[in-house]
Amino acid sequence: MKARHVLGILSLAALFAVSAPWASYAEEAAKNGGSPINMELQQLDAEAKLANEQAYVVPDTLLAAFEEASKQYKVPRDLLIAMGWNESRLSNHEGLPSFENGYGIMNLVSNPVKQTLEKASQLSGLDVNLLKSDDKSNIMGAAALLAEFQKTANPGFRESPNLSDWSNAIKMYLGSENDELNVSYLQQVLGTSKLFIPSGNKVTIKNEIVISALAGKPVVKPIWKAAHPTNYATGNRGRGTITHLVIHVMQGTYAGSISWAQQKHDGPSAAHYYVRSSDGEITQMVKDKDIAYHARSANSYTIGIEHEGYVSDPKKWFTSTMYNQSAKLAALMCYTYGIPVDRSHIKGHSEYPNQTHTDPGSGWDWTTYMRYVKAWYAEYQK
Numbered sequence: 001m002k003a004r005h006v007l008g009i010l011s012l013a014a015l016f017a018v019s020a021p022w023a024s025y026a027e028e029a030a031k032n033g034g035s036p037i038n039m040e041l042q043q044l045d046a047e048a049k050l051a052n053e054q055a056y057v058v059p060d061t062l063l064a065a066f067e068e069a070s071k072q073y074k075v076p077r078d079l080l081i082a083m084g085w086n087e088s089r090l091s092n093h094e095g096l097p098s099f100e101n102g103y104g105i106m107n108l109v110s111n112p113v114k115q116t117l118e119k120a121s122q123l124s125g126l127d128v129n130l131l132k133s134d135d136k137s138n139i140m141g142a143a144a145l146l147a148e149f150q151k152t153a154n155p156g157f158r159e160s161p162n163l164s165d166w167s168n169a170i171k172m173y174l175g176s177e178n179d180e181l182n183v184s185y186l187q188q189v190l191g192t193s194k195l196f197i198p199s200g201n202k203v204t205i206k207n208e209i210v211i212s213a214l215a216g217k218p219v220v221k222p223i224w225k226a227a228h229p230t231n232y233a234t235g236n237r238g239r240g241t242i243t244h245l246v247i248h249v250m251q252g253t254y255a256g257s258i259s260w261a262q263q264k265h266d267g268p269s270a271a272h273y274y275v276r277s278s279d280g281e282i283t284q285m286v287k288d289k290d291i292a293y294h295a296r297s298a299n300s301y302t303i304g305i306e307h308e309g310y311v312s313d314p315k316k317w318f319t320s321t322m323y324n325q326s327a328k329l330a331a332l333m334c335y336t337y338g339i340p341v342d343r344s345h346i347k348g349h350s351e352y353p354n355q356t357h358t359d360p361g362s363g364w365d366w367t368t369y370m371r372y373v374k375a376w377y378a379e380y381q382k
């Protein structure tokens, strides 16, 4: 057995010496100014550019609600729109709460560790149920909150249309104990306002920042933010014991989900990785070797990858950039731990046994995602 194994390695080495795949790769790369050549990735790039040409126009009724709340609480209209875009992509999810029990376009939250819904009700005098279900009230409540945060953070502050003058209030709206996360949230909100395209009385928002699949090598460098130790179990896993990937959708925002996993709470939960919709930024919160609590009975043998957004709103959240960056990560996991790159080993949360969640839902584009994963896997193998 052993001798045959050695022979196998020798003949494999001989094969490599003859065909020398890395030499042909290097030659090809040199011809192309150093970029990897992968026809599949070039094709995916072209498709992503086409998809990105669609921009979102804020509906008139919502625009009027943002304008009214802006006048009432002297919070810039475009700040409110940018916040709403970040929290919900301007969707009320037909009254269904986010994973953290947040409601409406502005994701006013009511849970044991965060009560922006109750606070908004106190400040605006609007009933909690109205704040949950009525778009106009929900936006009004959020404006009241932001005005209050601004007063607390900057006493003596006067009105300013400049969004960056609201930095502290924006950070307080997320309200994470981790200021790095608050700053990251702030940058997203300010970044969103730069995606606005002025067009008469309309506000149009570009849907995503497309990062070319061909830009750079398949490097994945997640930001590390540790989950609270109650949200995972220490393990000693690796090749052979990590055998599957679980694809999740957060039913909430990137910043909100990271903040949640950093805290201790009932129903412990965290995934290993979190991917952002707008630009595919990745945060790792649990080490691969450890067992994150994300998919019940499947936790012990899987790595969980969470994606920002909502199952009900795939077009606005599942950007080609997020698919691309997540696929780089998934391909790296497959390459590192010897996981086969197929749909029996890379599955959605709802496809594992005995799960109650429906993510990633029918809007998750498995065909595109698996094309990206396979294309990146081929790059790792070079």
Ligand SMILES: [Zn+2]
Residues within 6 Å of the ligand: 247, 248, 249, 294, 349, 357, 359
């Ligand atoms: Zn899930």
